[in-house]
Amino acid sequence: MIQKPPRLATWVLKAFGGGRAKEALAGDLIEEWRHGHSRTWYWKQVLVAVGIGFCTEIWAHRVIAARAIATGWLASYAIGYVWSRTLIGPYYDFVRDHVSAGNRIFGIQFASVILGLPLWVAFGALTGWIIARLHRPYQAVMVTAYLGSVWLWKAPWLCTLAADALGHPRYIESLIASLLSLAIATASTLMGGLWEGSRPVAFLNRAKI
Amino acid sequence: MLAIMCLGEDAYGVLIVDELKEQTGREVAFGSVYAALERLENKGFVSSAMGEATPERGGRAKRYFRVTSSGLKEVRQTRETLTKLWQRLPKLQRGTA
Numbered sequence: 001m002i003q004k005p006p007r008l009a010t011w012v013l014k015a016f017g018g019g020r021a022k023e024a025l026a027g028d029l030i031e032e033w034r035h036g037h038s039r040t041w042y043w044k045q046v047l048v049a050v051g052i053g054f055c056t057e058i059w060a061h062r063v064i065a066a067r068a069i070a071t072g073w074l075a076s077y078a079i080g081y082v083w084s085r086t087l088i089g090p091y092y093d094f095v096r097d098h099v100s101a102g103n104r105i106f107g108i109q110f111a112s113v114i115l116g117l118p119l120w121v122a123f124g125a126l127t128g129w130i131i132a133r134l135h136r137p138y139q140a141v142m143v144t145a146y147l148g149s150v151w152l153w154k155a156p157w158l159c160t161l162a163a164d165a166l167g168h169p170r171y172i173e174s175l176i177a178s179l180l181s182l183a184i185a186t187a188s189t190l191m192g193g194l195w196e197g198s199r200p201v202a203f204l205n206r207a208k209i
Numbered sequence: 210m211l212a213i214m215c216l217g218e219d220a221y222g223v224l225i226v227d228e229l230k231e232q233t234g235r236e237v238a239f240g241s242v243y244a245a246l247e248r249l250e251n252k253g254f255v256s257s258a259m260g261e262a263t264p265e266r267g268g269r270a271k272r273y274f275r276v277t278s279s280g281l282k283e284v285r286q287t288r289e290t291l292t293k294l295w296q297r298l299p300k301l302q303r304g305t306a
Contacts, residue, residue: 025243027269028222049240
């Protein structure tokens with residue numbers, strides 16, 4: 001029986017790897033791995049290939065990358081604005097007007113977890129989908145570029161929060177909540193972008209390049 | 210390009226990386242080799258063609274590379290330039306120039 005290399009690593013290479021020779025590179029890694037390398041070696045090779053491919057694609061298409069980042073920020077702002085006006089705002093008004101003072105905090109926490117979490121995931125997925133849809137055939141790279149800009153934007157604030165949490169443990173909860181929401185946003189945006197990229201039309205477009 | 214020329218008709222990713230590893234004595238990442246090969250191909254110094262897929266490669270085909278005539282010309286010019294530069298260096302004694 002032919003042993004298979006780490007499936008997740010191969011999927012990461014297929015989804016995020018750049019360059020025309022991605023399939024041949026994957027084949028080479030699988031062939032070389034079967035000569036007796038470890039899973040760690042395979043993962044290292046995949047991550048290096050993905051990193052180099054990402055930088056190469058971004059540099060080669062830097063105008064498109066700038067447009068993708070701008071599109072992502074505009075889309076997320078527009079979606080956030082619409083949802084706050086149509087869903088979140090009216091819900092909070094309902095809680096304020098119809099829920100007793102003692103239960104309002106519960107009402108808001110209920111919204112944050114039960115309603116907010118799926119909305120947050122959908123928000124991220126829709127943003128990722130829009131970026132991917134408008135930037136074929138470089139979907140994965142451009143969605144990743146947008147996410148990189150988000151993390152860069154949030155980094156100073158996260159560092160400040162982390163510093164505060166080190167000095168005052170009461171900020172640890174805020175730090176964890178912030179990291180979690182950023183992680184959910186990242187995962188959902190990637191999900192939306194990769195789903196767009198996995199559709200048969202997108203596959204055929206990529207195969208022609 | 211020199212590694213591809215040494216390998217002849219059989220130059221594909223795994224053999225190119227093995228050749229580089231043997232000649233340099235260092236581990237070489239497949240991603241960096243493919244990035245370099247893609248740059249060379251964009252410049253017209255190498256060309257590539259798909260080969261056969263095998264089960265050992267997860268059903269993926271090999272990509273064979275060969276140096277083009279422009280690439281050969283570039284190799285010769287680089288060799289001449291490097292030879293001139295080496296000849297201009299004072300004799301190397303005990304590791305110092």
